[in-house]
Amino acid sequence: MLALFKFSSLTAFLLAALAVSADNETNMLTGTCIVCHGDSGASAGPAIPNLSSMSPNYLMGAMLAYKYENKDDLKQAIDSDDDFQDVEAFTRESTIMNRIAKGYSEAEIKAIAKYFSEQKLYFAKQSHSQENSQAGRELHEKYCASCHEAEGKSSEGDSGVLAGQWKPYFLYSMTDFLDGNRQMPKKMKIKLNKMIAGSGKQSLEELADYYASISNSLE
Ligand code: HEC
Numbered sequence: 069m070l071a072l073f074k075f076s077s078l079t080a081f082l083l084a085a086l087a088v089s090a091d092n093e094t095n096m097l098t099g100t101c102i103v104c105h106g107d108s109g110a111s112a113g114p115a116i117p118n119l120s121s122m123s124p125n126y127l128m129g130a131m132l133a134y135k136y137e138n139k140d141d142l143k144q145a146i147d148s149d150d151d152f153q154d155v156e157a158f159t160r161e162s163t164i165m166n167r168i169a170k171g172y173s174e175a176e177i178k179a180i181a182k183y184f185s186e187q188k189l190y191f192a193k194q195s196h197s198q199e200n201s202q203a204g205r206e207l208h209e210k211y212c213a214s215c216h217e218a219e220g221k222s223s224e225g226d227s228g229v230l231a232g233q234w235k236p237y238f239l240y241s242m243t244d245f246l247d248g249n250r251q252m253p254k255k256m257k258i259k260l261n262k263m264i265a266g267s268g269k270q271s272l273e274e275l276a277d278y279y280a281s282i283s284n285s286l287e
């Protein structure tokens with residue numbers, strides 16, 4: 069009995085020590101990110117995105133795309149690791165992240181993605197026009213909601229989280245997609261082009277206000 073007690077308390081102690089060291093490692097890895105992206109990925113904005121609550125596949129895809137800027141290198145990095153088998157390769161340009169991401173190994177990227185995906189969704193505190201956000205809601209339902217579910221709060225389908233994101237960052241992303249500086253899924257491109265053709269570039273501002281209007285209170 070005593071021996072059993074000793075064994076289990078030692079095991080508990082060792083497990084606790086292991087858990088602490090895993091936490092410390094993640095803290096060390098994410099420490100750099102948090103300087104810009106905020107505690108738990110809740111960014112102070114406005115051009116730096118929130119990271120909280122995005123799916124691991126989306127976050128890993130983003131980090132790998134920053135790390136491997138060339139399309140073939142990106143594809144090879146994804147194909148050569150089973151943990152990335154559900155990650156889709158979408159190249160993207162960046163101002164800062166391409167330099168930062170190169171400093172992290174694949175294993176570190178996995179740990180970082182796990183951490184941010186587990187953080188509670190953060191809704192940036194920012195103003196929005198009521199009129200725009202109503203128009204944006206209709207556009208969202210028509211062109212975006214099939215993939216960006218639950219008012220853009222869901223990260224289902226590894227499509228990123230749109231609700232509560234900083235408006236300037238959202239608008240930069242949309243400009244990058246439209247200018248071809250960031251790759252997107254073919255079906256998203258079709259919908260986006262249809263929307264711009266039908267409702268003009270003003271629709272982007274309306275969507276930005278709509279996503280900014282989404283908050284916890286609507287749950
Ligand atoms: C110096 C500030 C800075 C630091 C440090 C930083 N980031 Fe970023 N991050 C940015 C900016 C700015 C962008 C927008 C893309 C760009 O221009 O580089 C961004 C974009 C991203 C995105 C894309 C989000 C999306 O919605 O698609 C991810 C993921 C990301 N960063 C993860 C990280 C991680 C993980 C770390 C730590 C290893 C980190 N960042 C460190 C500034 C920073």
Ligand code: HEC
Binds near residue numbers: 230260
């Ligand atoms: C067919 C599914 C699909 C449709 C429709 C779609 N998207 Fe996407 N969207 C995605 C996927 C998948 C990604 C992730 C791309 C990546 O990993 O870089 C994404 C990424 C994004 C991002 C980047 C998020 C970030 O944090 O940087 C924005 C912004 C976005 N979509 C806006 C829209 C808008 C606005 C519409 C409607 C006009 C739309 N999408 C329609 C699938 C879709």
